Amino acid sequence: MLNLIKELCALDGVSSAEDEVRRFILERVRPCADEVHVDAMGNVIVFKKGARATGKRLMLTAHMDEVGFIIKNITDDGYLKFAPVGGIDRRVILGKRVVIGKNKVPGIVGLKAYHLVSAKEEKVVPKVETMYLDIGAKDKASAEKLVAPGDLAAFVSDCVEFGDGMLKAKAIDDRVGCAVMLRLIEESLPMDCTFVFSVQEEVGTRGAFGAAFSVSPEIALVLEGTTAADLPGTPDHKKVTAPGKGPVIALMDNGTIYDRGLFELLRSLAERNQIPWQMKNYISGGNDSSAIQRSKSGVRVAALSAAVRYLHTPSSVAAVRDFEQMFQLTRKFIQAVAVLQVQGS
Numbered sequence: 001m002l003n004l005i006k007e008l009c010a011l012d013g014v015s016s017a018e019d020e021v022r023r024f025i026l027e028r029v030r031p032c033a034d035e036v037h038v039d040a041m042g043n044v045i046v047f048k049k050g051a052r053a054t055g056k057r058l059m060l061t062a063h064m065d066e067v068g069f070i071i072k073n074i075t076d077d078g079y080l081k082f083a084p085v086g087g088i089d090r091r092v093i094l095g096k097r098v099v100i101g102k103n104k105v106p107g108i109v110g111l112k113a114y115h116l117v118s119a120k121e122e123k124v125v126p127k128v129e130t131m132y133l134d135i136g137a138k139d140k141a142s143a144e145k146l147v148a149p150g151d152l153a154a155f156v157s158d159c160v161e162f163g164d165g166m167l168k169a170k171a172i173d174d175r176v177g178c179a180v181m182l183r184l185i186e187e188s189l190p191m192d193c194t195f196v197f198s199v200q201e202e203v204g205t206r207g208a209f210g211a212a213f214s215v216s217p218e219i220a221l222v223l224e225g226t227t228a229a230d231l232p233g234t235p236d237h238k239k240v241t242a243p244g245k246g247p248v249i250a251l252m253d254n255g256t257i258y259d260r261g262l263f264e265l266l267r268s269l270a271e272r273n274q275i276p277w278q279m280k281n282y283i284s285g286g287n288d289s290s291a292i293q294r295s296k297s298g299v300r301v302a303a304l305s306a307a308v309r310y311l312h313t314p315s316s317v318a319a320v321r322d323f324e325q326m327f328q329l330t331r332k333f334i335q336a337v338a339v340l341q342v343q344g345s
């Protein structure tokens with residue numbers, strides 16, 4: 001599982017340019033899936049037949065995309081002005097390495113030289129509009145040979161295991177969900193399942209809208225990476241989640257109140273199988289669940305996530321053991337949905 005996540009985190013897939021991740025996934029799923037197709041937006045939809053027909057329509061999803069930047073224009077002296085794609089905390093981007101466009105042109109997020117910063121400016125985090133990407137071009141004409149407005153830039157970040165079983169990488173959100181689904185697709189499943197590797201989650205769950213309509217599930221399980229804030233100085237009630245304490249079973253976030261019956265099912269499965277689990281103790285964030293839940297005549301949704309510190313930064317940190325536990329709990333969930341009459345909300 002860890003090696004698969006490392007392979008996935010090494011790929012670039014800023015929202016709307018998920019091609020690398022999609023290619024990797026298509027290659028892995030084709031030998032073991034019953035049907036695979038890519039829809040108009042680029043979602044990869046995989047159908048896998050199970051041991052028996054249950055008549056239930058179960059969909060699992062994880063998003064392929066990650067946050068990044070889009071190039072807006074090139075200055076006369078060859079610097080690139082940009083805008084964020086997805087929710088990026090601008091405190092973390094200065095000085096970071098990026099690669100731009102299909103040719104992966106290397107660049108650095110640069111900013112006004114420190115000796116020019118006024119005492120007032122020093123107290124605030126600079127606005128993105130004042131930043132630029134430096135690709136080392138000598139002028140606009142030279143930069144235009146390498147990049148163009150509309151190109152997307154992805155963070156550069158190595159995957160590193162460190163400390164007490166921790167992993168640092170970019171895009172753990174949500175390559176962890178992709179990895180869990182890839183492993184499930186490679187197994188024999190107890191019931192028919194449709195797996196959606198979605199696009200453009202980070203810019204407003206855009207890919208999942210269309211996928212939910214075409215798959216038309218009754219039950220959906222969203223596999224995610226979610227915010228952790230188990231950091232010094234954070235009051236307990238704002239710590240949200242903590243890596244290493246098991247997968248996070250969602251009850252409510254800014255986009256969704258999750259199906260109570262499915263929440264209870266996940267919770268009891270975790271407890272019965274001695275899989276540690278946790279709940280978010282703070283209402284924040286959102287994911288593809290909000291789009292799926294409101295599609296067609298409504299869908300029962302649940303979400304299971306790995307807790308990730310420094311989400312949406314090049315140095316996201318998660319606990320390796322949570323990945324395997326998330327996989328185990330997801331597998332138990334499919335087994336349970338196959339045989340149980342799941343209690344409604």
Ligand SMILES: [Zn+2]
Binds near residue numbers: 063224225
């Ligand atoms: Zn995510």
